[in-house]
Amino acid sequence: MKTVDISITIGGPQGGGIDTSSNMISRAFAYSGYNVFGVREYHSNIKGRHSYTHLRVKKERPRSLKYPLDFLVALDPDTIFEHIEDVGKGTRIIYDNSIEKSDLSQARMIMKDTSDRIRHELEHSGDLMTVAGAISLMKKKGGIAIPIPFSDIVQKAISGGVPSRYYNTLGAALTLAISGVDVKFLEESIRFVFSSKEKVVEENVSVVKAAYDYCQENKFRTDNLEEIKRTPRFLLTGNDGAAIGKIMGGLRFQTYYPITPASDESTIIEEHEDLKWIASENSKLAKSGIAVVQTEDEISAIAMASGAAITGARSSTATSGPGFSLMAEAISFAGIDEIPIVITLYQRGGPSTGLPTRNGQGDLLFALNTGHGEFPRMVISSGDVEECIYDSMNALNYAQRYQLPVIHLIDKNLANTSDFIPEIDSKKVKVPQVARIVHSPEWRRYSLDTKTGISEFGVFGKDIFWMTGDEHDELGHVTEDSELRDKMMVKRFHKLEVADSEIPISDKAVLYGPENADVTFVTWGSQKGPILDVMEILGKEGKKCNLLYLKMFQPFPSEFVSGILSKAKMVIDVESNMLGQAANVIKLNTGIDITRRILKYNGRHMTEDEILDAARTIMGTSQKKIEVVLKHGA
Amino acid sequence: MAHNFKTDLTVDWCPGCGDFGIVTSITQALTELNLDPRGVVAVSGIGCSGKTPHYINIAGAHTLHGRSIPYATGVKLSNPKLKVIVTGGDGDMLSIGAGHFVAEGRRNSGLTIMVYDNEVYGLTKGQAAPTMSLGEQTKSLTRANIFGKLNPIALALSAGYSMVARGFSFDMKQLKEIIKTAINHEGSSVIDILQPCPTYNNINTMEWYKQRVYKLEDDKSWNPIVTPEDDAKTSGEKFASAMTKALEWGDRIPTGIFYQNKAIPPFTKRLAKNVPNYLEVTPAEQRVSTSDGYTVVDPKETFADKILM
Numbered sequence: 041m042k043t044v045d046i047s048i049t050i051g052g053p054q055g056g057g058i059d060t061s062s063n064m065i066s067r068a069f070a071y072s073g074y075n076v077f078g079v080r081e082y083h084s085n086i087k088g089r090h091s092y093t094h095l096r097v098k099k100e101r102p103r104s105l106k107y108p109l110d111f112l113v114a115l116d117p118d119t120i121f122e123h124i125e126d127v128g129k130g131t132r133i134i135y136d137n138s139i140e141k142s143d144l145s146q147a148r149m150i151m152k153d154t155s156d157r158i159r160h161e162l163e164h165s166g167d168l169m170t171v172a173g174a175i176s177l178m179k180k181k182g183g184i185a186i187p188i189p190f191s192d193i194v195q196k197a198i199s200g201g202v203p204s205r206y207y208n209t210l211g212a213a214l215t216l217a218i219s220g221v222d223v224k225f226l227e228e229s230i231r232f233v234f235s236s237k238e239k240v241v242e243e244n245v246s247v248v249k250a251a252y253d254y255c256q257e258n259k260f261r262t263d264n265l266e267e268i269k270r271t272p273r274f275l276l277t278g279n280d281g282a283a284i285g286k287i288m289g290g291l292r293f294q295t296y297y298p299i300t301p302a303s304d305e306s307t308i309i310e311e312h313e314d315l316k317w318i319a320s321e322n323s324k325l326a327k328s329g330i331a332v333v334q335t336e337d338e339i340s341a342i343a344m345a346s347g348a349a350i351t352g353a354r355s356s357t358a359t360s361g362p363g364f365s366l367m368a369e370a371i372s373f374a375g376i377d378e379i380p381i382v383i384t385l386y387q388r389g390g391p392s393t394g395l396p397t398r399n400g401q402g403d404l405l406f407a408l409n410t411g412h413g414e415f416p417r418m419v420i421s422s423g424d425v426e427e428c429i430y431d432s433m434n435a436l437n438y439a440q441r442y443q444l445p446v447i448h449l450i451d452k453n454l455a456n457t458s459d460f461i462p463e464i465d466s467k468k469v470k471v472p473q474v475a476r477i478v479h480s481p482e483w484r485r486y487s488l489d490t491k492t493g494i495s496e497f498g499v500f501g502k503d504i505f506w507m508t509g510d511e512h513d514e515l516g517h518v519t520e521d522s523e524l525r526d527k528m529m530v531k532r533f534h535k536l537e538v539a540d541s542e543i544p545i546s547d548k549a550v551l552y553g554p555e556n557a558d559v560t561f562v563t564w565g566s567q568k569g570p571i572l573d574v575m576e577i578l579g580k581e582g583k584k585c586n587l588l589y590l591k592m593f594q595p596f597p598s599e600f601v602s603g604i605l606s607k608a609k610m611v612i613d614v615e616s617n618m619l620g621q622a623a624n625v626i627k628l629n630t631g632i633d634i635t636r637r638i639l640k641y642n643g644r645h646m647t648e649d650e651i652l653d654a655a656r657t658i659m660g661t662s663q664k665k666i667e668v669v670l671k672h673g674a
Numbered sequence: 675m676a677h678n679f680k681t682d683l684t685v686d687w688c689p690g691c692g693d694f695g696i697v698t699s700i701t702q703a704l705t706e707l708n709l710d711p712r713g714v715v716a717v718s719g720i721g722c723s724g725k726t727p728h729y730i731n732i733a734g735a736h737t738l739h740g741r742s743i744p745y746a747t748g749v750k751l752s753n754p755k756l757k758v759i760v761t762g763g764d765g766d767m768l769s770i771g772a773g774h775f776v777a778e779g780r781r782n783s784g785l786t787i788m789v790y791d792n793e794v795y796g797l798t799k800g801q802a803a804p805t806m807s808l809g810e811q812t813k814s815l816t817r818a819n820i821f822g823k824l825n826p827i828a829l830a831l832s833a834g835y836s837m838v839a840r841g842f843s844f845d846m847k848q849l850k851e852i853i854k855t856a857i858n859h860e861g862s863s864v865i866d867i868l869q870p871c872p873t874y875n876n877i878n879t880m881e882w883y884k885q886r887v888y889k890l891e892d893d894k895s896w897n898p899i900v901t902p903e904d905d906a907k908t909s910g911e912k913f914a915s916a917m918t919k920a921l922e923w924g925d926r927i928p929t930g931i932f933y934q935n936k937a938i939p940p941f942t943k944r945l946a947k948n949v950p951n952y953l954e955v956t957p958a959e960q961r962v963s964t965s966d967g968y969t970v971v972d973p974k975e976t977f978a979d980k981i982l983m
């Protein structure tokens with residue numbers, strides 16, 4: 041059978057139903073048995089500005105996205121203008137034929153700088169400053185224009201109403217019809233998406249039928265897409281993954297102050313706060329839930345979660361850059377007071393408000409150094425949706441076992457990635473119960489009599505002890521004694537060594553591919569998938585590649601990393617930031633300097649094709665110090 | 675033997691400081707209420723006032739400057755069975771922590787909040803606190819204060835606190851009774867405590883206050899309590915008279931309970947509507963794993979909405 045690998049971007053105005061549309065497309069392909077991987081891109085705006093979803097459909101699970109597209113589906117003129125560069129040989133451009141005359145200058149929602157850039161491009165190619173001009177340029181790149189009478193099709197299908205309200209369904213239907221997806225699967229998606237609204241379902245199904253008929257009449261349809269037996273799967277985003285991991289990991293108290301792209305996690309936890317227990321252990325008192333509290337700011341969010349942690353509730357908060365900056369002082373407090381607390385840090389493009397809805401990995405060094413003074417913390421990172429689940433469970437475990445703040449990094453790209461997960465394994469990670477006992481009078485909360493630096497935990501409500509942001513004695517009272525100070529510092533940092541020795545290397549760093557390779561990629565976070573795909577392509581060309589993938593930055597697996605890198609022939613660091621922050625961490629811990637780098641900091645996701653191109657450039661030069669900055673992205 | 679609510683730590687406040695009277699009032703209140711010492715928690719911020727928890731023999735957290743309220747709220751909301759008292763300075767509560775102070779009024783989590791009102795930043799050597807009057811120059815100030823005076827009682831009332839009171843650290847009998855009422859009050863309470871700082875505030879001294887304070891409860895017709903049975907008009911009138919009394923300052927300074935509204939449901943009860951068994955088996959007490967050590971959650975059940983069949 042022929043291999044299926046379809047890349048689709050569907051775009052339109054924010055608030056114009058792009059999410060619904062891409063959901064319909066993903067589900068219809070999934071109902072046909074395929075896997076779909078997608079990323080959502082949007083402006084910091086509620087209505088009107090350009091947003092899009094980039095999808096990839098394959099039989100096996102896709103791990104990355106790529107350009108050029110197979111389909112560009114434009115629900116408005118802005119999408120045509122914004123995605124010129126995504127088009128290549130064979131890209132089908134589906135758009136409303138009535139927008140052809142739309143002028144770039146009328147596309148007011150395109151940011152001025154972007155608009156200027158597009159104007160230059162059109163000027164340069166000698167095309168008109170209109171949708172028709174942009175289409176003409178796309179055709180020169182090999183694109184195939186498919187102008188569709190959007191409004192006619194909708195009006196034929198339904199009487200009355202505003203036709204443009206159905207354009208998102210129409211866009212999905214045209215894409216699926218042309219791809220050869222059976223109409224019944226789109227109908228099923230529509231039933232799901234508009235579940236309870238019978239009339240809406242009917243209207244949308246009529247629009248779908250009209251679209252399929254239109255494609256049939258005009259011979260746009262390709263062969264029927266082969267149907268594969270479908271199996272039940274979870275359709276999850278990175279935000280879902282983190283929420284699910286926390287819920288399974290025994291989270292009982294979550295705080296947050298709204299911020300993109302972190303607050304979705306808290307909303308998802310809130311939606312599932314009524315926990316359904318494993319049937320065999322279900323008794324009335326066992327039934328439980330999670331308290332989710334929206335706080336007045338992020339300082340309160342971390343302070344409240346810390347307060348909850350000292351009563352024994354597994355606690356966490358989720359935020360991104362600006363909120364995380366506000367948490368610094370309280371993270372330092374959690375460090376000195378040995379509070380088990382998880383902070384999920386969704387990285388977006390900084391500094392300051394930066395690119396609030398775009399991707400970035402610029403917070404690694406900050407996460408390693410947040411807060412004044414020296415104290416132990418753990419910093420971990422996830423690179424795909426499944427990792428988000430199990431890493432979130434582990435994060436709660438680490439916090440409890442080592443009694444310290446755990447910072448869990450997830451980048452925006454991953455937070456907004458949607459993926460199909462065959463299974464969630466509830467037996468993959470254990471969930472230890474916090475001991476709730478009244479200790480004997482000899483017990484000291486910060487006892488120095490420990491081989492691990494870990495003193496026996498006690499909780500407010502059971503034990504009487506003190507906590508203070510000041511240096512303290514074993515009871516938790518303020519001290520400025522010079523000798524005790526040294527002992528407490530050593531005790532606290534000892535925990536990190538213990539963590540390092542107890543945690544299996546597979547949770548800290550993973551080597552993908554053969555041990556000996558021509559090229560060794562190094563990365564963390566959401567570039568993992570695209571690099572694995574790039575390795576496969578290069579592998580077929582006879583280039584042996586491997587990937588050193590980092591998951592834990594504190595404690596840092598120095599020995600493992602230097603073991604691999606000191607033997608490597610050519611090392612290429614791949615990160616979504618400007619400074620190569622993980623490379624800096626590697627240098628600090630191992631002394632190894634990675635001088636070949638692929639970096640991207642324009643806020644957009646890295647794709648298979650651009651990493652591949654950049655890798656080829658680096659592999660094809662004798663230059664030892666080279667930095668390729670990736671530029672793609674609408 | 676009855677629990678000794680005082681620790682044997684050396685108290686390092688200046689001689690004559692109003693803080694001593696506050697700690698004594700708190701420990702006496704705890705003793706008289708005969709509370710289980712493991713069922714009460716003290717949380718404070720940073721300042722002279724912030725040291726309070728170390729002197730009380732119950733679990734205590736001496737947290738960050740301005741952040742005592744959110745830490746305390748976390749303790750209370752994760753284990754609503756605990757009584758939580760919060761102590762902090764006027765700078766701590768009303769300047770750096772003012773956002774939390776206001777937010778807690780809307781939550782009404784059930785905290786007993788005591789503001790040590792000495793009109794100065796004690797621990798940082800006497801700078802003007804938000805409660806100092808405009809134009810006042812205490813001895814450590816190089817110039818007279820050019821900020822206006824913040825009114826803690828009026829702020830607490832408008833933030834929505836369901837109990838608002840004022841005590842005087844040299845009237846421990848009255849203060850202790852106010853604290854007892856506040857601890858038994860289901861919602862959150864604010865007690866503004868007039869606390870002379872002999873080291874830095876040479877204007878608002880013990881004598882200065884003694885000449886001015888009077889007790890609201892001495893007026894037998896004074897009834898600050900709103901019950902669920904009260905209609906909107908009655909409760910509105912009680913709030914209005916509390917506000918009127920809040921504005922009184924100068925020659926006569928009212929102390930006692932300004933307002934106590936028993937009709938406002940605490941945050942814990944609001945949360946309980948969404949979170950099953952929240953009050954019976956609190957988040958702090960819940961099981962997170964089954965007997966085999968794995969999660970109590972069945973992902974296929976709990977996340978059924980995410981499954982694509």
Ligand SMILES: Cc1ncc(C[n+]2csc(CCOP(=O)(O)OP(=O)(O)O)c2C)c(N)n1
Nearest residue numbers: 720721722723739763764765766795796797
């Ligand atoms: C974030 C932060 N900023 C500044 C300080 C320094 N500081 C310590 S106590 C204090 C003010 C104390 O005044 P107040 O809260 O009124 O308490 P008092 O000492 O009067 O009881 C300040 C500013 C600090 N500890 N933390």
Ligand code: SF4
Nearest residue numbers: 687688691722796871
């Ligand atoms: S400085 Fe003032 S508030 Fe602080 S201990 Fe001394 S007298 Fe009390």
Ligand SMILES: [Mg+2]
Nearest residue numbers: 763764794796
């Ligand atoms: Mg003060």
